[in-house]
Amino acid sequence: MSLKRKILELQKKREKVLQGGGEKAIEKQVAMGKMTARERIITLLDENSFHEYDMFVEHEARDFGMATKVLHGDGVIIGTGTIYGAPICIYAQDFTVAGGSLGLMHARKITKIMDHAMKLRVPLIGINDSGGARIQEGVNSLAGYGEIFYRNTIASGVIPQISVILGPCAGGAVYSPALTDFVFVVDKISKMFITGPEVIKTVLGEEISMEDLGGARVHSEITGNAHFYAESEIECFDQVKKLITYIPWNNSKKAYSFEAKEPKIDQYKIDEIIPGNPKDPYDVRDVVRAVTDDSDFFEIQELWAANIVIGFGRMNGQTVGFVCNQPLVLAGVLDIDSSDKAARFIRYCDAFNIPIITLVDLPGYLPGADQEHAGVIRHGAKILYAYSEASVPKITVILRKAYGGGYIAMNSRHLNADFVFALPGAEIAVMGPEGAANIIFRKEIMSAEDPEKMRKQKVKEYKEKFANPYVAAAKGYVDSVIEPEETRKLLLHAIEVSKNKVDTKPDKKHGIPPF
Amino acid sequence: MATKPKTSTKASVSKKEEESKVRFNTLVVNDDKYRTFLTEKYKNRKKWEKPDLKKILSQISGTVIKVYVEEGQKVKEGDLMMVLEAMKMKNKIYFPIDGTVKKIHVSENEKIPREHLMIELK
Numbered sequence: 230m231s232l233k234r235k236i237l238e239l240q241k242k243r244e245k246v247l248q249g250g251g252e253k254a255i256e257k258q259v260a261m262g263k264m265t266a267r268e269r270i271i272t273l274l275d276e277n278s279f280h281e282y283d284m285f286v287e288h289e290a291r292d293f294g295m296a297t298k299v300l301h302g303d304g305v306i307i308g309t310g311t312i313y314g315a316p317i318c319i320y321a322q323d324f325t326v327a328g329g330s331l332g333l334m335h336a337r338k339i340t341k342i343m344d345h346a347m348k349l350r351v352p353l354i355g356i357n358d359s360g361g362a363r364i365q366e367g368v369n370s371l372a373g374y375g376e377i378f379y380r381n382t383i384a385s386g387v388i389p390q391i392s393v394i395l396g397p398c399a400g401g402a403v404y405s406p407a408l409t410d411f412v413f414v415v416d417k418i419s420k421m422f423i424t425g426p427e428v429i430k431t432v433l434g435e436e437i438s439m440e441d442l443g444g445a446r447v448h449s450e451i452t453g454n455a456h457f458y459a460e461s462e463i464e465c466f467d468q469v470k471k472l473i474t475y476i477p478w479n480n481s482k483k484a485y486s487f488e489a490k491e492p493k494i495d496q497y498k499i500d501e502i503i504p505g506n507p508k509d510p511y512d513v514r515d516v517v518r519a520v521t522d523d524s525d526f527f528e529i530q531e532l533w534a535a536n537i538v539i540g541f542g543r544m545n546g547q548t549v550g551f552v553c554n555q556p557l558v559l560a561g562v563l564d565i566d567s568s569d570k571a572a573r574f575i576r577y578c579d580a581f582n583i584p585i586i587t588l589v590d591l592p593g594y595l596p597g598a599d600q601e602h603a604g605v606i607r608h609g610a611k612i613l614y615a616y617s618e619a620s621v622p623k624i625t626v627i628l629r630k631a632y633g634g635g636y637i638a639m640n641s642r643h644l645n646a647d648f649v650f651a652l653p654g655a656e657i658a659v660m661g662p663e664g665a666a667n668i669i670f671r672k673e674i675m676s677a678e679d680p681e682k683m684r685k686q687k688v689k690e691y692k693e694k695f696a697n698p699y700v701a702a703a704k705g706y707v708d709s710v711i712e713p714e715e716t717r718k719l720l721l722h723a724i725e726v727s728k729n730k731v732d733t734k735p736d737k738k739h740g741i742p743p744f
Numbered sequence: 745m746a747t748k749p750k751t752s753t754k755a756s757v758s759k760k761e762e763e764s765k766v767r768f769n770t771l772v773v774n775d776d777k778y779r780t781f782l783t784e785k786y787k788n789r790k791k792w793e794k795p796d797l798k799k800i801l802s803q804i805s806g807t808v809i810k811v812y813v814e815e816g817q818k819v820k821e822g823d824l825m826m827v828l829e830a831m832k833m834k835n836k837i838y839f840p841i842d843g844t845v846k847k848i849h850v851s852e853n854e855k856i857p858r859e860h861l862m863i864e865l866k
Contacts, residue, residue, distance in 0.1 A: 432831055433805045434855055451785065508778045510768060535783065559786060560771045560778035566785075592773040598792035632774070664774030 246284050246301045250325030258325050263396060263418060264462050266306050266323035269356055273466045274310035274317065281308040283338045290332060293365040300327050303334040304359075307342040309349075312473045315485075318346035321356035324396050328360030331402065335363070336373020343380040350479035352389040354469065357406060358396030374401050381408035386580035388479050391469060394419040394455070395462060399443075407454065410577060411472060411529075414445035414455040415465045421448055453533040453566060475527060475541040475548045477581050484548035484583065490523040492717065497524055499628075499652070499713035503590075507630040507656060507696075510560070513538055513553045513588055516628060520586075520717040522546065529574065534566035539574040541583075545721050550578035553588035554639065556629075563635050564595035565608040572611035579619035584724050587616075587625045587640040592661055593633040609638065610743040616644045618740065622727035624720060627651040627698065627707065632660050642706045647730065648723040650716070651698035651707045658695045666691045797841050798865040805857045806830030808850045813863075817845045825863065826850075841865065 230238075249255060249265060258265055264272065270279055288295065288303045304326035310317055320342050322329035339355070346353035362370040384390055385408065392406035393413045397420045406412045406421070414421075422443035429435050429442070441447065448455035457472075459465035477484045497519035502511050518524040521542030528540035536559040539552055552571050554561035578585050594600075594609060616623065616638070624647060625640045636657055640646045651657070659665060667674070670687040677683035701707045711719055768779040809827040813819060825837045843865030850862050 434857060435805070508776060510778070510780045556778075556780060558781050559783060560773065560780040562771070562773060592776060592778060595786075596773060597789065599789045602792070660774040661776035663776045667775055 242285065249301055249323050250327070254325035261418075263324070263358070265325060266321040266329075266356065266358065269393075269395065269462065269466075270306060270308070270310070270319060270321050272463070273354070273356075273469060274312060274319070275314065279308055279310040279319075281306060283307055283341065286334050286338055288332050288334050288366075290363070290366045290369075292367075295365050298327075300332075302326065303332060303338065304329050305331075305335045305338050307338045309342075309345070312470055315473055315478060316349065316351040317354055317473075318342050318349065318351055319354045319356070322359040322396075324358040324360070327363065329358050329396065330360050330363035331370055331373055332363035332366040333369040333373055336370070336376060339373075340376050340380055343377070343384065346388055347380070347384050350388060350481070352391065352473065352476070352478060353384065353409075354391045354393065355405065355409070356393045356395055357398040357402070358394075359402060360397060361400045361402055371401070374405070377405050378408060381405055385410070386480060386576075389476050389581070391472070393465065393469060394421060394445075395465075396420070399423075399425055403454075411456045412448070412454060413457045413459065413465050413469060414448055415459050415462055416445045418462065419445040419448070419455075421454060449530075450532045453530060453570060455533075456529050458532060471527060475543075476583075480581055482582075484581075487522070487543055487546040489543075489546045492519055492521055493524040494519065499716055503628055503652070503654065503713075505654060507590075507654075507661070508560075510556045512557050513555050513561070513590065513628070516588055517542055517551050517553060520544070520720055521549070526551070530570055534564075534570045536561055536564065537567035537571050539571060544586075544717075544724055547724070548583050549724065550574060550583045550585045551588065552585060552640070554591040554635075556590050559595060561591040562593060562595040563591060563609060563612065563638060564600055565603055565605050568605075568609045568612045568638075572615040575612070575615035575619055579615075579621050582621060584622035584624065584727065585619065585640070586720060587623070587646075589625060589627045589631045589636070589639040590629040591632065591635040591639065592630060593635040607743045609634075612638050613644060614740070614742045616640045616646075618734070618742075620730070620732035620734070622647055622724060622730050624648045624723045624727075625650065626711075626716060626720070627655040627657060629654050630656045630661065632656070632658055642708075645732075647727055648709075648719075649707050650709050650711050650719055651702065652713055652716075653698065653710060655698035655701075655707075655710070656696040657698060657701040657707070662688045662692045662696055665695070798843065798846075799861055800825070800840065800863045800865070802828065802856050802858055802860045802862055804828070804830040804835075805860075806835070806855070808852055808854045808856060808862075809834060810852060811848060811850065813845050813848070815845050815848055819843060819845060819865070828856075837862075839865075 286303050288300050305320055305322050307320040320339050390409035391411050392409045395418055399422055403421050420439050420443050426437050426439055426442055445458055449458035457468045497515050499516055499519050502515045517526045526540055526542045536555050538555045541548055623640050642649045666688040674680050674684045698707055698710045702710055769782045771778045771780050807829045809829050811826045812824045819839045820842050821839055823839045825839050828835050828837055846864040846866040848863050
């Protein structure tokens, strides 16, 4: 055979594999409103940057009539490419080939590209669209999952790991996304659960649809398993690409540096955004926009635990992580979900050298038996642990109220914050004026001729004495009381001088965080 | 489920013209009343109730196979109450306290959900 014919043969072989599961299966995929695995990769990555490996891998299953079945690429595509020039390792499960089911060779391809990503120290993106374990392959299929989970865990905090759920991802398979840094879901397409609707119906007699059990909305709003929600696959890929611009390739690098831009200060003025009355709400994201470059803010987990806001912005061209109480939702209290949300994000920023800015305005922890019984103590502890342990620059601005345990938890000086600034309207106290006055002046109020009048007077007294930043500033717990207009300038300066921050902790294998 | 949450904070509420249209809820923390939005999850939270030991609830959903007691019967802690089939297992359910059976709320072969009132004691 001449080389020319051999080349022709290669081209034919390639063409066959590129057909995936064949026309019919592709038609089905399209009918479900989904792109094919290859289309997805090509849409997500820079043009012509994708190179595929292990195209000719074949499965080894011999039982249950599998021996004669041809599964192109064994139902998964792996390769390398770039996003805005950044190198990426990627895999995409191909639902058109045996429902994207995971067998031994399918898993081997995934673990191979994961190992690549770790050696090359570049981000890993996994596109999940799979019916689950390939039952015909038995324990080999389970082994495959386990080997993926192990690699997800070892790679955690070394390279960014991104999971894009574009189809079913059920049973044990959900634990790979759960172990990665960011999970993207798309309305009506993503479905994640441990046990599906059918099992729930048979065992428990409860009827629930796939969408209501583990659809995109559920994971974005209720469970907190997803970080980004999109209406379409295209929107989802835009979100992935945007995220890539904020994060470094690996934990020894810094994120891209962009050209510094001034915020849109005519649109966002801190003194106009924050109402004087600490009981009145406002959108803390407007305060973020008042200090970030170009007033840009890339929010994460927008729909879940909205009483805390997390996300990335840029200061002087550099990525910064924001953690902010949101007075607009549940008055910005800390509770189980918001503690989990913030703690994980703080750890992400710390692992990938991203300075953290904390904007504080909260009345404390959310009261309620449901919170106590669901473990707000151990969940709330996560945020303290994450802040205390983080060694990246940690800067706090107390915007308004900072009461009680909430004040301590929100990157206070006492948890080793580098800089703590407070606006003149800040109130740093054990609790709000009403509650404090009711306790401190209980006797006076009870024994007064007009208790309500006395109460009001005492509340006023307390406010005058404690509802300000100067008591804390007098002890050095607040470094500087600043004018709202100065906020960005001081934040920029704090980040600038913290560039070479050294924060050595005692040697240990690892701590025992309140998981 | 598929509707946008009411607490969606996409609209910037700080804009004054919008503020007049928005109706905030109240959240009380340590006697101070805050104007804010409540989440669906918060509104739907389960309020705590003191458990009534005389009301015996199912701990798992399943099918009642056999009830071993009658109304008016005196029972002791540890007496066999019923067999409830769940998760493909025939589970024996015993009385948690002494008492007299006031009312039986289930019948044999009935499918019951979790936390369903099965038997009341007096």
